[in-house]
Amino acid sequence: MDRYDPPVVPRRLLLLPGVLLAARALADAPAPADYWIHQASGNVEICPSMRSCPDDGLLRRDVDTGEIVLVTTCTIDGACFLDECVPAGTYQYGLATPYACVVSGAYWYRTATVEGAPPACTRTFPAPEPAGSVPWSEGEQICPPTYGNHSGMSCGCASGEKVLGMQGLAVAAGLALAARRRASRSGK
């Protein structure tokens, strides 16, 4: 009854196992510790993944002047930071207390180019206070994703080789167990 009959099975269905495998494998990788930035009329919303506003504040560094301010104002739902009436320029936005490294990768900051607030822009919160320094130097990334990272234990994360090695050991143990059982049966 359940005999496989290739001509009857639509070819698309043959792709299903591969699609399911890929979906499972892709879903094994969590979202990176990253920022989503949205701007409108000089107001910038910065939404950090896995953390929420106000946390320990968000730093904004002007790439051209080096000026740093601490943003502590939040959107109504508290999911994002709200930076109001931002002048035109290119800015780095990153959490004052940076992300810890995770297997899916983590970012110190993300860069955004702001078109600038219109002259009529009015604040609903006080302007951000100046801050001393940022915890990052060069490069947005704290650590790259290590899921399938061939270089091994970068950022302290488990490597793909170790995971595949462990799975290979399970297969080897199963085969050894089966061989031993077969040998003991034939010895009787």
Place this chain on the structure above:
Amino acid sequence: MAALFPGRRLRLAIVSAVATSATHLLMHLALPQLVPAAWWLLAGEAMALAVEATAYALAGRDLARALVASGLANAASFAAGWLLLG
């Protein structure tokens, strides 16, 4: 799974779907609270391997086949992710 448990295909298919879903949820919802991020992947894959092998062994009444099935299925899944994301 069908090749390794030819006489119990339906039962193993159901057990496999339930076990994979359970380990997947555990890995993403519970494990991040219990294990440091640096060890999340290795600990999660080890947990999935062990839980799924146990489930297959109980359903298929064959530990050797269960270990091979769990090891191969998880390795195939992980390798697919490696190829797609690496």
